Amino acid sequence: MDKIAKALARLPKSERLAVRAILEKLAAGSLAGFDVKKLVSRQDIFRVSQGDIRIIFRRTKGGVIFILAIERRRESTYRHY
Numbered sequence: 001m002d003k004i005a006k007a008l009a010r011l012p013k014s015e016r017l018a019v020r021a022i023l024e025k026l027a028a029g030s031l032a033g034f035d036v037k038k039l040v041s042r043q044d045i046f047r048v049s050q051g052d053i054r055i056i057f058r059r060t061k062g063g064v065i066f067i068l069a070i071e072r073r074r075e076s077t078y079r080h081y
Contacts, residue, residue, distance in 0.1 A: 007070040011053070018050050019070060026057065026065050049073070 008016055022034065026048070039045045039056075045068070048055040056069040 004067050004070060011070075015051070015053060019053060019055065022048055022050060022055060023067065026055075026067075029063065029065075 008019060011019060025031070025034070031048075035049045036046055037049075039047060044060065045056065045058050048057070052073045054069075054071050054073055055067065056071070058066045058068055060066075
């Protein structure tokens with residue numbers, strides 16, 4: 001099981017369903033209606049917030065999206081990105 005699957009499995013069912021809906025929209029290329037922000041130190045890494053859950057992703061120049069992490073917001077959430 002990879003890191004993203006483990007993070008999803010740890011979430012309560014209601015949050016897991018909300019995150020999956022966001023992931024499906026990200027996969028479809030639709031970011032409208034979400035709180036999306038570019039991380040300050042990087043050109044290609046963004047985050048989407050849903051309550052206190054953060055989905056950190058990288059978008060390539062070709063538009064391909066890679067999910068890097070799904071975490072609860074803490075002091076260390078963005079430290080490795």
